[in-house]
Amino acid sequence: MAGAELFGQRFGAAPAGVWSAPGRVNLIGEHTDYNDGYVLPFALPLRTTVAAALQDEPQWTVYSREAGETVVIGSDDLMPGRVTGWAAYVAGVLWALREAGFPPPSARIAVTSQVPLGAGLSSSAALECAVLAALVELGGLDVPREAWPRLAQQAENGYVGVPCGIMDQSASTLCRDGHALFLDCRHGTREQVPFDLAGHGLALLVVDTRAPHRLVSGEYAARRAACESAAAALGVAALRDLDRSALPGALARLDEVTGRRVRHVVTENERVLDAVRLLRAGQVRAIGPLLTASHASMRDDYEITVAQVDTGVETMLAEGAYGARMTGGGFGGCVLGLVEHASVDATAAAVRGAFAAAGYDDPHCFAAVPDRGVARLI
Ligand code: ADP
Numbered sequence: 279m280a281g282a283e284l285f286g287q288r289f290g291a292a293p294a295g296v297w298s299a300p301g302r303v304n305l306i307g308e309h310t311d312y313n314d315g316y317v318l319p320f321a322l323p324l325r326t327t328v329a330a331a332l333q334d335e336p337q338w339t340v341y342s343r344e345a346g347e348t349v350v351i352g353s354d355d356l357m358p359g360r361v362t363g364w365a366a367y368v369a370g371v372l373w374a375l376r377e378a379g380f381p382p383p384s385a386r387i388a389v390t391s392q393v394p395l396g397a398g399l400s401s402s403a404a405l406e407c408a409v410l411a412a413l414v415e416l417g418g419l420d421v422p423r424e425a426w427p428r429l430a431q432q433a434e435n436g437y438v439g440v441p442c443g444i445m446d447q448s449a450s451t452l453c454r455d456g457h458a459l460f461l462d463c464r465h466g467t468r469e470q471v472p473f474d475l476a477g478h479g480l481a482l483l484v485v486d487t488r489a490p491h492r493l494v495s496g497e498y499a500a501r502r503a504a505c506e507s508a509a510a511a512l513g514v515a516a517l518r519d520l521d522r523s524a525l526p527g528a529l530a531r532l533d534e535v536t537g538r539r540v541r542h543v544v545t546e547n548e549r550v551l552d553a554v555r556l557l558r559a560g561q562v563r564a565i566g567p568l569l570t571a572s573h574a575s576m577r578d579d580y581e582i583t584v585a586q587v588d589t590g591v592e593t594m595l596a597e598g599a600y601g602a603r604m605t606g607g608g609f610g611g612c613v614l615g616l617v618e619h620a621s622v623d624a625t626a627a628a629v630r631g632a633f634a635a636a637g638y639d640d641p642h643c644f645a646a647v648p649d650r651g652v653a654r655l656i
């Protein structure tokens with residue numbers, strides 16, 4: 279067991295337990311979260327593993343194999359700003375627990391991850407949720423699992439300082455294998471939707487384009503501001519309150535660019551609802567056109583794709599994928615395609631070939647079927 283061995287090497291003893299939490303991809307529903315809309319993530323078979331044991335000293339000693347260093351977090355450090363860098367994600371979880379009235383127990387923690395860092399597959403939530411599970415269980419803290427996503431989000435918002443929504447932490451905590459997690463970002467409600475790719479002979483091919491992220495935070499803020507001002511101009515609390523029948527009237531009142539931003543959000547919310555209906559009915563292949571329409575909307579209306587992700591999508595579709603789209607905030611990141619399981623290798627080879635021909639960096643391709651959320655392994 280990788281986590282237990284790593285703990286033994288670093289700390290010269292066996293851990294008291296080993297936990298793991300997954301990364302995620304969002305199947306459909308992009309830039310809908312901050313518009314009070316819908317998202318549909320599922321957990322990847324790539325996980326972050328945390329091995330931990332209590333210690334007597336009033337501190338947390340945290341090693342990450344990916345960071346290649348050990349950081350000691352003292353009890354005075356549980357204030358935003360005291361710990362920076364990767365260990366802030368761990369300190370943030372400690373801080374969020376303490377703020378919520380659950381003082382975390384002092385512990386030694388060894389971290390290792392299969393989730394690529396910073397690729398848009400949510401290594402950050404996987405780290406937070408695995409650490410949170412370890413501390414809650416080691417300390418016997420009475421924090422129900424339904425409360426974990428909010429605590430992990432608070433760690434990232436309030437301590438690390440990243441204004442993320444609650445999707446990543448919800449997926450990493452609550453996902454089930456063979457299911458996607460349908461989240462309503464306004465009401466906080468969630469539903470496990472059957473998404474049994476393996477049972478249908480299908481897989482999602484995920485392509486981490488490794489395209490350099492440019493403009494991300496400025497463009498993200500600009501999109502968000504456009505949505506907020508459009509909602510105010512249209513007299514609704516959020517763009518979630520518009521449906522397709524309201525679009526023509528809304529577009530007539532907005533400038534051309536803002537109109538396209540609104541059209542993406544309105545149609546994307548509708549595509550999530552359509553995908554959920556199809557999956558509830560077991561019609562997995564039928565969601566393909568919704569994925570492809572989502573991509574076109576992100577490319578043409580929301581204008582958040584880049585050449586590498588467009589190439590990835592076009593190549594997968596040319597190879598016979600049922601549908602394909604960029605996933606994540608945009609300006610780089612990952613692409614996913616719904617393909618027959620038997621076609622995964624050929625499709626991945628075609629994508630790599632197209633990237634090589636275009637002079638792009640070699641992408642990282644892997645097949646995914648929905649996995650389970652955070653779990654104790656030992
Ligand atoms: P993503 O969540 O998409 O991978 P983020 O920028 O949100 O990208 O989070 C990546 C950051 O999370 C890393 O730069 C690092 O600080 C931290 N992180 C995630 N996993 C680990 C890990 N296994 N070890 C150390 N730091 C990690």
Ligand code: MG
Pocket residue numbers: 400401402403446
């Ligand atoms: Mg993240």
